[in-house]
Amino acid sequence: MAEPIVPPGCGPPLGMYSHGMVVRAGDLVIVAGQVGLGADGRVPGDDVISQTKQALENVRAVVEAAGCTMRDVVRLQTFLTRAEDIPGFMKARQELFPTYFPDKVYPPNTLLVVDRLVRPELRVEVEAMAVRHRRPTTKKPTRRARRRR
Numbered sequence: 001m002a003e004p005i006v007p008p009g010c011g012p013p014l015g016m017y018s019h020g021m022v023v024r025a026g027d028l029v030i031v032a033g034q035v036g037l038g039a040d041g042r043v044p045g046d047d048v049i050s051q052t053k054q055a056l057e058n059v060r061a062v063v064e065a066a067g068c069t070m071r072d073v074v075r076l077q078t079f080l081t082r083a084e085d086i087p088g089f090m091k092a093r094q095e096l097f098p099t100y101f102p103d104k105v106y107p108p109n110t111l112l113v114v115d116r117l118v119r120p121e122l123r124v125e126v127e128a129m130a131v132r133h134r135r136p137t138t139k140k141p142t143r144r145a146r147r148r149r
Contacts, residue, residue: 005029007065010058011041027132029066033079033125034058035117048085048123052092055126060100063130070100072130076109079125083113089124 035058036043036051044050060070080089089111097106107128117125 005031005062005066007058007061009039010034010061011037011039029063029068029072029128029130029132031059031062031128031130033077033127034062035119035122035125037122043121046121046123048080048082048088049092051122052089052124052126053096055124056092056096056100059126059128063128066130066132068130068132071103071105072132073100073107073128074131075129076107077127078109078111079114079117080111081114081116081123085123086111086113 034055036054037058038044038054044054059073059076063070063073078089080086098104101107117123
C-alpha cells in the first residue's frame with residue numbers, strides 16, 4: 001500500500017502527482033522530481049546554483065515529512081537542462097551535502113541533461129528514494145499465568 005507525502009512548506013505539485021509516496025512494502029519513500037520552486041511558487045533565481053539548492057531543500061522537506069532524514073536517501077536522480085550548468089550544480093551540492101551527509105557517505109546520483117523541464121525557466125529537477133527505518137518496538141514483558149498443581 002502507498003501513502004502520499006504532503007510536506008509542510010512546499011508549494012503544490014505542478015501536475016497530477018504527489019511530492020512523494022511511502023511504499024509500505026519495506027517502507028520505501030519515493031520522492032517525485034523536485035524543482036527549484038519555493039513554497040510561494042517562485043523560482044529563487046535564474047541560476048542553477050540557487051535552483052539546485054531549492055530543489056534539494058524541497059527533497060529534504062519531502063523526506064522529512066515521511067519520517068526520514070537525508071541520511072536515509074539511497075538514490076538521487078538529477079535532470080539539468082544545460083550541460084554547462086554541471087559545475088554550478090556540483091558547487092551547490094558541495095555547499096549543501098556536508099549538512100545533509102556529515103559522515104561524507106553520499107547516495108548514488110544519476111545526472112542527466114534533458115531538453116527542458118515542465119516550465120522553461122526551471123533548470124534542475126531532483127528525484128530521490130529513501131528507506132524509512134523501522135523503529136524497534138519495546139514490548140512490555142507479559143506475565144505468564146503459573147499453573148498450580
